[in-house]
Amino acid sequence: MLPSHGSNPHYLYDSLSIAQPEETLDFSANLNPLGPPQTLIEKWPDAFNLITTYPDPHSATLTKKLAAMHNTEESRVLVGNGGAELITLVGRFLFHKRVCIVQPAFSEYEEACRSAGCEVTYHTLEEGWRLDPKPLIEKMNHLDAIFLCSPNNPTGVSYDPESVRTLIAEAEKRDCYLIIDEAFADFLHEEPSYTVELMTNKNLIILRSLTKMFAIPGLRLGYMMAHPEVISAVKKLKPHWSVNALALMAGEICIEEQAYTTATRKFIEEERVKLQLFFEKHRYIYSRSSVNFYLLKDPERTDQAPLLHYLMKNGIVPRHTENFPGLNGRWLRFAIRTSDENDRLMEVLASWRS
Numbered sequence: 001m002l003p004s005h006g007s008n009p010h011y012l013y014d015s016l017s018i019a020q021p022e023e024t025l026d027f028s029a030n031l032n033p034l035g036p037p038q039t040l041i042e043k044w045p046d047a048f049n050l051i052t053t054y055p056d057p058h059s060a061t062l063t064k065k066l067a068a069m070h071n072t073e074e075s076r077v078l079v080g081n082g083g084a085e086l087i088t089l090v091g092r093f094l095f096h097k098r099v100c101i102v103q104p105a106f107s108e109y110e111e112a113c114r115s116a117g118c119e120v121t122y123h124t125l126e127e128g129w130r131l132d133p134k135p136l137i138e139k140m141n142h143l144d145a146i147f148l149c150s151p152n153n154p155t156g157v158s159y160d161p162e163s164v165r166t167l168i169a170e171a172e173k174r175d176c177y178l179i180i181d182e183a184f185a186d187f188l189h190e191e192p193s194y195t196v197e198l199m200t201n202k203n204l205i206i207l208r209s210l211t212k213m214f215a216i217p218g219l220r221l222g223y224m225m226a227h228p229e230v231i232s233a234v235k236k237l238k239p240h241w242s243v244n245a246l247a248l249m250a251g252e253i254c255i256e257e258q259a260y261t262t263a264t265r266k267f268i269e270e271e272r273v274k275l276q277l278f279f280e281k282h283r284y285i286y287s288r289s290s291v292n293f294y295l296l297k298d299p300e301r302t303d304q305a306p307l308l309h310y311l312m313k314n315g316i317v318p319r320h321t322e323n324f325p326g327l328n329g330r331w332l333r334f335a336i337r338t339s340d341e342n343d344r345l346m347e348v349l350a351s352w353r354s
């Protein structure tokens, strides 16, 4: 049984019965390799006092700031204990409904929907992962909701905003919810904005995470944007105080960090170009990612398991893709890490070739 998520590499070592080397580099978690912003690190010693009182159950200050950032209203924003909590709550909101997941995609949508008794089907994109709205629109008449992950985890591909806009409009006409998970949108040079649609559309739900760009997954912080009626229905399902005070403080600091976000995007882009040149030279195939992770495979092998084992024995931990429908282990996923760590990855991939 392979672990269902990246991070915590010892689970992958244990499940594959590979002895974990003393030093490993974790390429399986898609976090900002530059770490949390300096301002957050500096303010952290002040945070201790926050744990002696209950957090604001309405996350009022952060909600206000997020609404202003997205040019929307506070009634259209709900802060959650990570994007993961909001996915679970949206699943419960869709109790017993007919849901389609555009695959490959983050596995939690299916978990959340199945545990809420939903009927789950897939719309699986062909490799290359281009989104053609037409076949999906045809399915909408028989669906209550569609999950779309863009930029996509695991491929890193960002779907064309025009196609997404078409889906948003058609879903509304057919009273089908369209849930767009944009957990990685802030890694894009040009972030898509569906704020205009959000202000009128009752069927659009946007999910966001603060844990990726700001490298704070241990704190748990995300938010969703939707019509006020959807927000209040989801809010009723949410446990009181589910977002802790430390996360709220971190969120308020992080969303002001535009310069940090811009510097991260630039850094990621430079590393991605460097890695892609290497992959081409050494005959590896990769996905056309626009964010901080990508898929990779050795086209000279039908089975990527030997490459996975080789990397892990050499202390490089990728994310397996066995539990992504549409990939089924045919690729490995890697985060873009620091320059030295990416160099080490290239060194090991070059040694695999020889």
Ligand SMILES: Cc1ncc(COP(=O)(O)O)c(C=O)c1O
Binding pocket: 081, 082, 083, 084, 085, 106, 149, 153, 181, 183, 184, 208, 209, 210, 211, 212, 217, 220, 221, 222
């Ligand atoms: C696409 C996507 N959405 C949401 C999440 C959940 O993020 P978090 O709960 O850390 O905010 C993840 C985490 O890997 C993800 O990949």
